[in-house]
Amino acid sequence: MSHLIDIRGVTHAYRTESGPLPVLDGLSIAVPEGGFTAVVGPSGCGKSTLTRLIAGLMIPDEGEVRLHGERVTSPRSTVGMAFQNPVLLEWRTILDNVILPLEIVPTKLKRREKEERARRLLSLVGLDGFEDKRPSELSGGMRQRASLCRALVHKPEVLILDEPFGALDAFTREDLWQTMHQLRAEETFTSVLITHDLRESIFLADEVVVLSGRPATAQYKLPVPDTGLRTLDELYTAEAAERLNILRHQIEIAQGRAEPTDTASQPAPPPGSAAQALT
């Protein structure tokens, strides 16, 4: 299987007044075409830096990011991004917000076709009838849905999600997870999701990468078998609980709160943590 996103030995440091601040150290992640990789890790471990590197907004000090085997040295129109802040433009209607990328990237589509494309996506995420509303008239979850549509409207090969569901309440978040699966069934894209939510990572991704503390490297990779369109019930099975426990333990190691052990075969959860993971 060819790897659409190939991050090889990326090392990066920010230049600060008190000297260089290393954030990434020899990080390697590969995502196959159509794949969905979630990246989890302790706070401030360089997850957002990773998204900026993939988007070509930054060039790493060492190592390289390749998309389709081509080295990324500048931003490219085959990438779509969604952030925790939906950053919709308040002066545009929802429809015009979604169309925005089509006004930037080179396209042969006519205005009517652009609108059709945007309307189809909006309908897919359940925003029919909201096309002519302003962002201020929508709830947080609806704005984030519109933001997802904007990230996908130009049919990007790569979708970068930087904690897009982080600021939403629990129920809205679970709704959006399912919306994400619907989008994946209808659209073709390869995705990298940055998240703090372990349940979210195993529900959405095919592979979960745990980053170590700063400077971050790929500490652990957990494959999640693809079961097609997933349902929320699958989060409450024994397999899911076991995966969550493994991830929790890996995060504790990354935070320096637990000693590395042979975790892949035998996660060492403290008593009662399985029950916590289920709630």
Place this chain on the structure above:
Amino acid sequence: MADIPSPVTRPRQALGLGAGRVKDTLLSRSVVAPIAAVIVFLILWELLVWANGWPDYVMASPSDLPPAYASYWDLFLVMGWQTLWRTVVGLAVAVVFGVAVGMIMGFSRTMRDALYPLLVGFNAVPKATVVPIVALLFVGAHDFNTVLIAFMISFFPIAVSVSIGLSTLEPEYRDILRSLGASQATIFWKIALPKTLPEFFGALKVAVTLAFIGTNLMEIVSPHGRGLGALFDSGKTNSDYPLMFAVLIALAFLGIVLYYIVVALEKTFAGWAERSPT
């Protein structure tokens, strides 16, 4: 059975009536309230003068104004127009120059650090002291001088608001377009400019009234006899006190007209920033 339909129909009727009533209230409120306020103001003014028994050289009363307007009506039209167009031209130059300076300071930190003290210092100089300097510098160029002072007094808030609007643009807004390969110019037109419009119009409302002050400073000081300022001055030299008050009211009227033109422009171009009250 009898009371089943009532909960359904009653609220609907109430709603229909309510919507109409709200519309009526708004209409009457936005038109009637300011008119009523003006009338109350005039009555209080008249009462104040009457109660104190002031002669018109201490303070003219509203009832002195209609005769003043009647006897100088054509002068008011000619000079009012002179004041108006020079104010508007000065304001237009201030908008162009202020937006340009604001853009330079908004996009470049170095330029912001460099220009801010200069701008603040320039703004702190009382324009009344600049008027004679300008009048001597460009002797005889009365229209030019007046426009220049109106511009100088009104560009500062515009420059500051545009620079603040541009420099406080959240980085994610830039990233959304930059990650698609958009140029700096595209980012400016699609995001930075529209996002700054509400601040810009806020500053323009301040600038409108400032520009009137600038125009009148020049008109009162310079001896060319043009504009409402000159009419005010002639009222002073001829001891025609009701005329002086009539000029003040005419200036206030022009100020209100220009202000509401700016408000209308704001509604058209930056109406999205206004949240509905619900």
